[in-house]
Amino acid sequence: xxxxxxxxxxxxxxxxxxxxxxxxxxxxxxxxxxxxxxxxxxxxxxxxxxxxxxxxxxxxxxxxxxxxxxxxxxxxxxxxxxxxxxxxxxxxxxxxxxxxxxxxxxxxxxxxxxxxxxxxxxxxxxxxxxxxxxxxxxxxxxxxxxxxxxxxxxxxxxxxxxxxxxxxxxxxxxxxxxxxxxxxxxxxxxxxxxxxxxxxxxxxxxxxxxxxxxxxxxxxxxxxxxxxxxxxxxxxxxxxxxxxxxxxxxxxxxxxxxxxxxxxxxxxxxxxxxxxxxxxxxxxxxxxxxxxxxxxxxxxxxxxxxxxxxxxxxxxxxxxxxxxxxxxxxxxxxxxxxxxxxxxxxxxxxxxxxxxxxxxxxxxxxxxxxxxxxxxxxxxxxxxxxxxxxxxxxxxxxxxxxxxxxxxxxxxxxxxxxxxxxxxxxxxxxxxxxxxxxxxxxxxxxxxxxxxxxxxxxxxxxxxxxxxxxxxxxxxxxxxxxxxxxxxxxxxxxxxxxxxxxxxxxxxxxxxxxxxxxxxxxxxxxxxxxxxxxxxxxxxxxxxxxxxxxxxxxxx
DNA sequence: AAGGAACACAACCGCCACGTT
DNA sequence: TAACGTGGCGGTTGTGTTCCT
Numbered sequence: 001x002x003x004x005x006x007x008x009x010x011x012x013x014x015x016x017x018x019x020x021x022x023x024x025x026x027x028x029x030x031x032x033x034x035x036x037x038x039x040x041x042x043x044x045x046x047x048x049x050x051x052x053x054x055x056x057x058x059x060x061x062x063x064x065x066x067x068x069x070x071x072x073x074x075x076x077x078x079x080x081x082x083x084x085x086x087x088x089x090x091x092x093x094x095x096x097x098x099x100x101x102x103x104x105x106x107x108x109x110x111x112x113x114x115x116x117x118x119x120x121x122x123x124x125x126x127x128x129x130x131x132x133x134x135x136x137x138x139x140x141x142x143x144x145x146x147x148x149x150x151x152x153x154x155x156x157x158x159x160x161x162x163x164x165x166x167x168x169x170x171x172x173x174x175x176x177x178x179x180x181x182x183x184x185x186x187x188x189x190x191x192x193x194x195x196x197x198x199x200x201x202x203x204x205x206x207x208x209x210x211x212x213x214x215x216x217x218x219x220x221x222x223x224x225x226x227x228x229x230x231x232x233x234x235x236x237x238x239x240x241x242x243x244x245x246x247x248x249x250x251x252x253x254x255x256x257x258x259x260x261x262x263x264x265x266x267x268x269x270x271x272x273x274x275x276x277x278x279x280x281x282x283x284x285x286x287x288x289x290x291x292x293x294x295x296x297x298x299x300x301x302x303x304x305x306x307x308x309x310x311x312x313x314x315x316x317x318x319x320x321x322x323x324x325x326x327x328x329x330x331x332x333x334x335x336x337x338x339x340x341x342x343x344x345x346x347x348x349x350x351x352x353x354x355x356x357x358x359x360x361x362x363x364x365x366x367x368x369x370x371x372x373x374x375x376x377x378x379x380x381x382x383x384x385x386x387x388x389x390x391x392x393x394x395x396x397x398x399x400x401x402x403x404x405x406x407x408x409x410x411x412x413x414x415x416x417x418x419x420x421x422x423x424x425x426x427x428x429x430x431x432x433x434x435x436x437x438x439x440x441x442x443x444x445x446x447x448x449x450x451x452x453x454x455x456x457x458x459x460x461x462x463x464x465x466x467x468x469x470x471x472x473x474x475x476x477x478x479x480x481x482x483x484x485x486x487x488x489x490x491x492x493x494x495x496x497x498x499x500x501x502x503x504x505x506x507x508x509x510x511x512x513x514x515x516x517x518x519x520x521x522x523x524x525x526x527x528x529x530x531x532x533x534x535x536x537x538x539x540x541x542x543x544x545x546x547x548x549x550x551x552x553x554x555x556x
Numbered sequence: 557a558a559g560g561a562a563c564a565c566a567a568c569c570g571c572c573a574c575g576t577t
Numbered sequence: 578t579a580a581c582g583t584g585g586c587g588g589t590t591g592t593g594t595t596c597c598t
Contacts, residue, residue: 039567039568040566040567040568041566041567041592042566042567060583060584061583061584062583062584063582063583063584075583075584076568076569076583076584076585077567077568079584079585080566080567080568081566081567083585084566084567085566112586112587112588113586113587114586114587115585115586115587126585126586126587127565127566127567128565130587130588131564131565131566132564132565134588134589135563135564135565138562138563139562139563142562558598559597559598560596560597560598561595561596561597561598562594562595562596562597563593563594563595563596564592564593564594564595565591565592565593565594566590566591566592566593567589567590567591567592568588568589568590568591569587569588569589569590570586570587570588570589571585571586571587571588572584572585572586572587573583573584573585573586574582574583574584574585575581575582575583575584576580576581576582576583577579577580577581577582
């Protein structure tokens with residue numbers, strides 16, 4: 001760590017401070033007014049100068065620091081150094097379990113709004129939180145685990161109950177504007193149209209029967225997996241991605257959408273709306289009434305259309321969360337007029353956290369005790385859960401396309417959690433069950449429509465994540481009992497969208513139908529293609545616009 | 557013990573919003 | 578109203594440390 005070098009220098013004056021006080025020719029920064037500004041790690045001397053300057057002049061006017069203090073640092077660098085390391089009341093050290101819990105909650109609520117999150121964590125900086133979160137994402141990714149613990153999803157689900165009641169059926173022609181105002185979450189058919197278009201080209205692109213696309217997606221969106229892995233891509237970027245994904249005027253999004261391009265100049269929330277998704281079918285009223293069915297519109301519904309549909313669109317909205325996220329938002333109005341997006345739901349969840357004990361954390365991890373490790377323990381337990389799941393997998397594999405189209409949206413999730421045990425997938429997903437889940441999809445030229453050929457996916461490197469503490473099996477089962485998820489990862493995966501855009505180049509793409517980790521490993525192994533950021537972007541793009549379906553059949 | 561992988565963190569970069577002129 | 582400066586934010590990179598094989 002660069003600054004450790006700095007710290008180590010405190011004992012004795014570093015040479016560079018004596019000989020070449022502030023400018024290291026190896027760390028020359030951009031020139032500002034003819035002055036070569038230093039870059040790189042800060043020295044203790046620089047810190048002292050900066051602290052002294054701030055004490056005298058206060059925070060702000062950071063460019064003046066360089067001008068008047070003798071620091072050869074740009075204002076930005078000074079501000080960052082002060083904010084992240086020098087300002088008083090900074091809390092250093094590892095995050096406590098409580099802080100970790102709060103971060104997870106806040107992230108579920110805010111997404112990658114690190115500064116806002118930091119505001120809720122006194123003494124912590126946005127950079128710290130960001131780093132922590134990114135590390136967490138990586139670990140969770142590697143372990144194939146949900147980013148959010150089931151409790152968070154569950155609570156979000158509960159809070160979304162009100163919203164799903166008003167989720168409309170996507171029917172009839174609607175103009176753009178109508179869609180913007182609608183409460184439904186629509187799946188852009190262009191995705192699947194493009195997918196079909198690629199069937200002749202891509203060896204492993206499955207054939208897509210004419211089933212409601214949304215049901216396909218919904219079928220798997222409720223899984224904990226889809227409470228995961230949603231780096232919040234700036235909407236602007238997602239916009240660009242969307243344009244790349246769905247290029248050309250031929251990419252119709254149905255219901256009057258001629259092209260995603262048409263939204264480029266529109267406000268982001270319009271785009272978000274256009275990418276929203278709807279329940280294809282009205283849930284069983286009985287179920288609905290008993291609130292045993294729920295929809296999570298994505299844990300990061302930044303792009304959730306409802307959030308902005310009733311708001312005047314403005315450019316300012318582009319990078320900001322919908323106002324409904326804020327406490328001052330009158331949710332009652334939302335409930336009455338529109339489904340509540342998940343952000344609201346999670347927000348409400350945060351405001352009314354679960355009873356003590358629902359988020360208990362075993363902090364016995366020697367290294368990073370706390371929620372993070374608790375989550376990682378989940379991986380372990382998921383693997384062990386396979387022992388109990390084989391029969392359930394077979395059940396799910398009996399689903400027919402018709403079933404899916406008709407009612408599986410509500411019911412097929414029952415077995416998914418248990419399906420984590422499959423040894424083939426790092427996620428523990430049974431390829432069998434998975435393919436049964438997406439049984440309508442059959443690979444042309446392969447046997448994907450039935451039981452997938454297991455050897456197709458042999459050689460997958462299954463990584464096991466070291467787990468320190470117990471997210472106990474009991475807890476896992478408890479969660480399972482309370483909440484079932486489905487998740488055809490592939491449907492939201494990077495390559496699914498790549499397929500949509502005709503970008504698939506090899507069969508590894510189809511690996512995404514199994515899971516992301518498989519995709520990564522398989523790509524590295526067999527295809528040699530990089531797991532680029534594009535994938536993440538696409539994935540997050542998809543994720544952010546996907547609803548998640550959770551079934552809570554065992555809820556009271 | 558050595559080498560590589562993974563982790564953790566500081567710092568930088570680019571973009572954007574906002575205020576001032 | 579446009580141009581400019583400033584501050585803030587989020588994403589990314591680079592590097593030292595720790596862990597694992």
